[in-house]
Amino acid sequence: MDKFDGAETSIRLSNNSSNAVIFQQAAEKYQEALTYSGYKQQLRYTPAHKTLTHAGTARKNTNPKANSESGETTNTVNYQETPNSSKVNLRRNSDRTRRITWFKSPYSMNVATNIGKKFLTLINTCFPKTNILHKVINGDTIKSSYSCMPNVKSIITAHNKSVLAQKDLRVESTTQSNCRDRTACPLENTCLRESVIYQATVTQKNNQVGRYICMTENIFKTRFNQHNSTFRFPHKRNFTSPSEKTWTLKDTNTEFIITSDIIAKSRPHSPATKKCSLFLEEQYQILT
Numbered sequence: 425m426d427k428f429d430g431a432e433t434s435i436r437l438s439n440n441s442s443n444a445v446i447f448q449q450a451a452e453k454y455q456e457a458l459t460y461s462g463y464k465q466q467l468r469y470t471p472a473h474k475t476l477t478h479a480g481t482a483r484k485n486t487n488p489k490a491n492s493e494s495g496e497t498t499n500t501v502n503y504q505e506t507p508n509s510s511k512v513n514l515r516r517n518s519d520r521t522r523r524i525t526w527f528k529s530p531y532s533m534n535v536a537t538n539i540g541k542k543f544l545t546l547i548n549t550c551f552p553k554t555n556i557l558h559k560v561i562n563g564d565t566i567k568s569s570y571s572c573m574p575n576v577k578s579i580i581t582a583h584n585k586s587v588l589a590q591k592d593l594r595v596e597s598t599t600q601s602n603c604r605d606r607t608a609c610p611l612e613n614t615c616l617r618e619s620v621i622y623q624a625t626v627t628q629k630n631n632q633v634g635r636y637i638c639m640t641e642n643i644f645k646t647r648f649n650q651h652n653s654t655f656r657f658p659h660k661r662n663f664t665s666p667s668e669k670t671w672t673l674k675d676t677n678t679e680f681i682i683t684s685d686i687i688a689k690s691r692p693h694s695p696a697t698k699k700c701s702l703f704l705e706e707q708y709q710i711l712t
Contacts, residue, residue, distance in 0.1 A: 433458075438470040522564065528571035540568035581696040602645075610684055615645040621688040621706050624651070624666045629679040636666050639706040641692040648684065655682075 433454055441447035447469040455467050529539045544563060551561045574582075601613040609615050611622075619641050626634040640647035654660040654667035661671040666682070673680050688709055693700035 434467045434470060437467065441469070444469045524565055524567050527566065527568045529568070531570035531572050540570070543568050585694075585696070610648050611644060611686065614686065615643070615648065617644050617686065617689070618642065619690060619692050619702055620644055620686050621690065621702070621709055622647075623685050623687050625683045625685070626666060626669050626673075627681045627683070628673065634669055636664075636669070637687070637706060637710050638664070638666075639702055641702060644684075644686070 434451075437447055437451055437454065441450060451467045451469075458465060458467070527540075527543055529543070544566070547561060547566050548563060551558050555561075600617070601609050601611075601615050603609040603613070603615060606613055611617070621637065621639045622644065624636045624638060626636070628634075638647075651664065651666060654663045655670050658671070661667050670680065670682070688705050690701040690705040692702050
């Protein structure tokens with residue numbers, strides 16, 4: 425309690441105050457608390473351009489004034505202005521990022537040797553302090569870490585993806601259509617293709633054309649038969665956009681022709697990657 429002189433409180437309040445008026449307003453409560461606790465020190469305002477002597481430490485007056493009535497002593501804090509003090513207060517230490525080179529060896533439970541420790545030992549042995557390259561190759565600039573190999577799930581997923589891709593190529597290269605009448609095939613003898621983005625074109629008698637881009641993960645012929653079902657039954661007129669258009673034309677007795685064309689092919693949704701390239705390709709074709 426005897427060592428407290430109020431200097432730290434005065435410095436903190438002064439740094440948070442832009443002038444003496446604001447300092448006095450904020451210091452009243454602190455001064456009341458000090459007086460209530462039995463301290464006799466007075467809080468004084470110190471401008472920002474003044475610093476404490478001895479690198480920021482307060483220096484007590486060596487000749488304290490004695491109180492004639494109570495006989496108690498009151499300590500006062502003296503400050504000394506130093507040149508270029510504002511630059512000293514505003515100076516901050518700049519943090520520089522150390523350039524580190526990482527050595528990442530594959531991790532395996534079958535390896536009992538501590539590869540990281542062996543590697544760092546070689547660094548210290550081959551590049552001692554007397555070596556000219558020790559400044560850039562040492563224990564502070566070279567670190568070691570383990571790199572995990574692909575797990576079983578990743579290996580199986582990659583294998584299945586490769587097998588399925590080869591299967592799609594084999595199917596496309598063999599059977600493309602199973603229509604009995606090849607001249608009536610809706611897609612020029614390629615109606616068995618899967619995971620495609622197609623365009624349905626509705627051409628009216630007056631040469632007005634309506635184009636609709638759709639996609640299907642199943643065989644196109646299955647999707648085509650579903651479209652024909654929506655064209656025949658009135659309760660399915662709102663199932664798809666082409667069916668809405670065709671039923672609107674039927675209501676007005678307008679003649680029309682519907683044709684289909686494959687415009688793109690992509691992969692369906694994959695549980696491994698959680699992405700559907702087929703959907704993304706459809707959105708791209710609609711925007712373009």
